[in-house]
């Protein structure tokens with residue numbers, strides 16, 4: 001459980017960890033975030049998450065008041081103070097406290113919050129049986145408006161899609177680009193397997209450059225499975241040999257039904273199962289040590 005929460009360089013018990021109602025993260029969704037996992041006392045892909053956080057903030061011209069190295073150390077220290085070995089870490093950087101107007105010049109310093117908590121994950125049987133999903137009516141944001149590569153505090157189109165999922169009693173939705181290409185889930189990237197090859201939508205179509213996505217591409221490479229980043233539509237999704245989603249929380253999870261159509265006969269495919277196993281080995285064996293004295 002989160003015991004001590006990092007707010008602007010200091011640690012507070014959860015009930016005392018507070019951010020101003022004048023913070024532009026609250027007033028305008030003006031900020032960025034990361035969701036990170038710890039496995040067995042190690043933070044998985046910590047530098048990659050920190051780098052993505054700073055890239056997202058750079059796009060918003062939002063200066064983060066600590067160095068990347070200090071941010072990585074603050075993440076580890078937050079885990080230590082919460083006694084986390086396996087868990088979920090949320091880093092939030094918002095524009096900071098300002099007045100009620102939009103102008104970011106009124107917010108002299110960004111607010112940095114780090115929470116290390118338990119993780120709620122999909123039940124293990126879903127990794128053996130696979131998820132059901134549907135295509136959402138809500139599209140990904142246009143890259144000409146707010147590029148979806150920016151992991152910003154404005155997740156409203158993902159939330160609208162999640163509300164669709166809730167209404168349909170489904171755990172996930174598949175989101176398309178404004179042009180109708182298949183892009184990703186509400187908080188997961190998507191892969192299909194076609195003729196022994198992995199295909200995932202390119203980032204320029206509006207997919208987040210997922211850290212889990214990159215790990216899966218790397219694992220596939222090591223396993224000699226070809227991988228391509230290519231645009232595809234609903235036809236390729238419905239007729240794929242296999243399909244799975246990837247994300248920090250979901251890891252690698254099979255998708256076996258979309259829009260009440262079975263994919264690959266409605267059961268997880270062999271390449272998906274091999275990748276799930278390889279991913280679990282990778283998360284168990286690598287990462288930044290939270291408790292270095294144990295190494």
Ligand code: PXG
Pocket residue numbers: 035158184185186187188189207208209210211212213246247248249250
């Ligand atoms: N696409 C989107 C839109 C995301 O928000 C991913 C893909 C997967 O990326 P990573 O780097 O995690 O492999 C995300 C992940 C959660 C949660 O608690 C996760 C995300 C956002 C909000 C909540 O599962 N981001």
